[in-house]
Amino acid sequence: MNLDEMSQAWRADPAPGPPDPELVASVRTRAEKLDRTLRRRDRRETVVAVAVSLIFLAAFPVSGLVTRIGILVTVAAAIFIVFMLRRARRGEGTLEPDAPVLVVLDQKRARVGAQIRLLRSVVWWYILPIGVGVMLVFGGGVGWGPLTMGYGAAVVVLGWVVHALNQKAVRTELVPRHEELDSLVRELEGRNDP
Amino acid sequence: MEEEFLELVERNQGRLRRLARLYASDPSAAEDLYQEMLVQLWRSLPGFRAGSSLDTWVYRVALNTALGQRRREEVRQETALEPHHLASDDGATPHEELEHRRRLDLLYGAIGRLPEVDRALVAMHLDGCGYREMSEVLGLSETNVGVRLHRVRQRLKDELSEDER
Numbered sequence: 001m002n003l004d005e006m007s008q009a010w011r012a013d014p015a016p017g018p019p020d021p022e023l024v025a026s027v028r029t030r031a032e033k034l035d036r037t038l039r040r041r042d043r044r045e046t047v048v049a050v051a052v053s054l055i056f057l058a059a060f061p062v063s064g065l066v067t068r069i070g071i072l073v074t075v076a077a078a079i080f081i082v083f084m085l086r087r088a089r090r091g092e093g094t095l096e097p098d099a100p101v102l103v104v105l106d107q108k109r110a111r112v113g114a115q116i117r118l119l120r121s122v123v124w125w126y127i128l129p130i131g132v133g134v135m136l137v138f139g140g141g142v143g144w145g146p147l148t149m150g151y152g153a154a155v156v157v158l159g160w161v162v163h164a165l166n167q168k169a170v171r172t173e174l175v176p177r178h179e180e181l182d183s184l185v186r187e188l189e190g191r192n193d194p
Numbered sequence: 195m196e197e198e199f200l201e202l203v204e205r206n207q208g209r210l211r212r213l214a215r216l217y218a219s220d221p222s223a224a225e226d227l228y229q230e231m232l233v234q235l236w237r238s239l240p241g242f243r244a245g246s247s248l249d250t251w252v253y254r255v256a257l258n259t260a261l262g263q264r265r266r267e268e269v270r271q272e273t274a275l276e277p278h279h280l281a282s283d284d285g286a287t288p289h290e291e292l293e294h295r296r297r298l299d300l301l302y303g304a305i306g307r308l309p310e311v312d313r314a315l316v317a318m319h320l321d322g323c324g325y326r327e328m329s330e331v332l333g334l335s336e337t338n339v340g341v342r343l344h345r346v347r348q349r350l351k352d353e354l355s356e357d358e359r
Contacts, residue, residue, distance in 0.1 A: 003347070006354075009298050010320040014211050023203060023232070024196045030233045097258050098238050098251050100333030101314070104258045177264065184261055187311045188332060190342070 045085055049078040056137065063140065070136025077129035084125050088118045102188045109181035116174045119166040127159040199236060206252050209321055216305060216313050217260035227263065231256045249323070253331040257314050304353040312346045319343055 020026075053075040060071050088111075095107055118125075135155060139148045203210075210231050211224075218224035234255050242251055305316050311332070318328050325336045325343075332339070 005297075006301055006350075007320045007322070009294065009301060010212065010317075011208070011322075012294075013298055014208060018204065024199060027199070027229070027232045027236045030229065031236050034233065034237075096241075097234050098241065098254045099258075100254065101257050101261060101331060102333030104254075105261060108262060180264070184310060187309055188334065190338065 042086070045082050049082045052078045059137075063137075066140030067137050068140075070133050070138075070140055073136060074130060074133030077126075077133050080129065081126055084118060088114050102185065105181055105185050105188065109178060109185055112174055112178045112181060116170055116178060119170045119174065122166045123159075123163055127162055131155050131159050195239060199239060202235065202239070202248070202252070203232065209252070209317075210256055212321075213256050213260055213314075213317055215302060216317060217263070217310070227260060230263070231259045234259045247327070247330070250327055250330050253318060253323075253327075257331065261310060261314070300354060304350055307353060308346060308349065312342065312349075315339065315343050315346055316350060319347070 056071045056074050060068055063071065095104060095111070097104065099107075135148075135152055138151050142148060211228055214224045214228035214231060215221075218227045235252065238251075238255050242248075305313055308316065314332065315328060318331065323331075325339045328334075328339045328343075329336045334342075
């Protein structure tokens with residue numbers, strides 16, 4: 001098959017026809033669903049942070065000094081977590097789906113790289129601040145006896161589980177995704193050429 | 195916006211379906227990818243600036259959707275054509291139609307074995323795009339596009355001659 005034949009066969013496929021009359025409705029529904037999902041995800045993080053803050057702050061006036069410090073640490077941690085999550089998603093600039101392919105893939109790669117760094121450091125911006133906050137609240141309330149030690153052990157185990165789940169997500173999802181995007185960017189830049 | 199969108203789809207559905215088929219592992223995945231391209235076009239349409247090239251814009255959105263999707267399956271499966279690929283009302287005999295389909299399958303198979311970026315180059319080239327348009331879509335220099343396309347065309351010819359033997 002020569003180039004002209006190739007081109008001819010290529011352009012004749014698929015057989016042209018009018019678009020499905022239901023197309024606009026179906027595309028609009030899918031687009032709206034996608035937008036709703038993105039909005040809901042952002043809203044959910046804020047709602048959780050506000051709810052945690054309100055619950056803890058409600059106890060602030062009737063608490064002792066250590067508990068109050070714990071409440072402030074927990075509220076600050078909740079706000080900081082939302083900030084970190086949003087920064088990771090948006091910090092690398094807005095993805096424009098109609099920008100040149102190399103630009104978009106490079107941005108996506110940078111964004112996934114930022115997510116990997118974020119999840120690898122989850123102990124420092126998520127587990128530790130919240131863990132310290134709730135330990136101070138609990139210890140300040142019931143004293144520093146065996147009950148608090150048991151509670152602390154439970155917090156440590158929970159923190160370890162959260163850490164392990166995040167590292168698994170990095171290994172099984174984000175790193176392979178980063179490698180895919182990296183390979184595509186290298187291919188575009190001609191760096192995969194022999 | 196609805197009328198604009200329908201017109202856009204009517205004009206571009208052929209190239210969108212071809213791209214979807216090139217980047218999907220099977221007909222069902224190709225249909226999903228085609229739908230996803232349409233969703234991204236719909237969402238991006240309000241940002242389209244009059245005066246820009248509509249073709250370039252369509253290719254960018256479609257290829258960003260195709261190349262940006264997760265590659266769940268490493269191996270592309272060459273599968274039978276979907277019914278809308280088989281439709282022919284140009285008066286061709288069944289034998290001619292069968293031959294046409296066989297050649298088309300060979301072409302898709304050969305392009306599908308190319309690296310992903312090269313698939314985009316070949317698809318745009320066969321659609322009749324010039325170097326400048328390809329470079330604007332991909333974000334590469336025109337020289338780079340020319341050099342790569344020359345190499346890819348040669349590889350495609352070799353693949354097709356091997357397949358036809």
